[in-house]
Amino acid sequence: MSFEQVFSRILKFMRIKPCGNYRLMVGTDSQVHAKCTVFITGVVIQNTGKGAWACIRKVTVPRKMLHLHERISLETSLTEEIVSMFTERKKNDMIEIVLPYLYQGATFSIEGHIDIGSGQRNKTREFVQEMVTRLETMGVEPKIKPNAFVASNYANRYTKKAGG
Template identity: 30%
Template sequence: MHFFSPSKGKISIQELLTELSLYIQDSSPSNYKIIIGTDSQTYKDKTIFVTAVIIQRLGKGARFFYKKKKQKPIHDLRTRIYTETELSLKHLNSLKEKGLANLFAKYPVEVHVDIGRNGDTRQLIHEVVGWVTAVGYTAKIKPDSFGASSVADKFTS
């Protein structure tokens, strides 16, 4: 599994872990938050999913990494939102297994979901937030879900 860094290009999971650790060690004592969010865009012939992994140094910036996945077009909004959430949770579990368990235990982890109280996705809030919460993470929705609705969204084209 590979991710992309805006400054380093294609990186491995091990390099991602190293980058996260270096970012934390690079600053005097600060508070951090780990954020993961997935967004998607459907085109005529494909749907592109982008998952962003963000480490936020509260009040002092952030670093992010992303991974793209292309598949057959998914036109049903409910299915796309569920797939986005599933990808975020799968990537969290994979990162945890590869060595981020200590970071996840030390810093808050948020799953940013591209749903909100306005628009068609409002009907999914209870289900999706319940799912994320049930597996032990904090869910954030619009307007607080920038990991999905801004960072991941930027790379869905």
């Protein structure tokens, strides 16, 4: 699907129930395979408690990327790339769907999910501030583990079977 088709599906999903609580979430995970590294970016529009629509984008780097910082940085870059496609005009198109229903409790937010954690035993904790800041500068609400489920669960599921 092209990005325009993805965006069209998101709008269609939101118009079904415009008074919903919508979260647009984008997150990327990676997996090192024998001859390549696979990156999967998940794009999810969720109407909290009422369902979701989702799709993935696959990018393959034809080498084993063994340096953790390089992989985490590219994961964040791929998330940023998709988020940047949601231009002000596109964000306004989504907001206009829920706007008439704000007083009935409708909401809309955009989140960037990063497959990193700040726990003491987490190898990625030293990169948290850098990656969180990158997403914040784009005007996106960053989420890390355990709240980064689009990256750590949804996209992760596809990295495992996408190898080689």
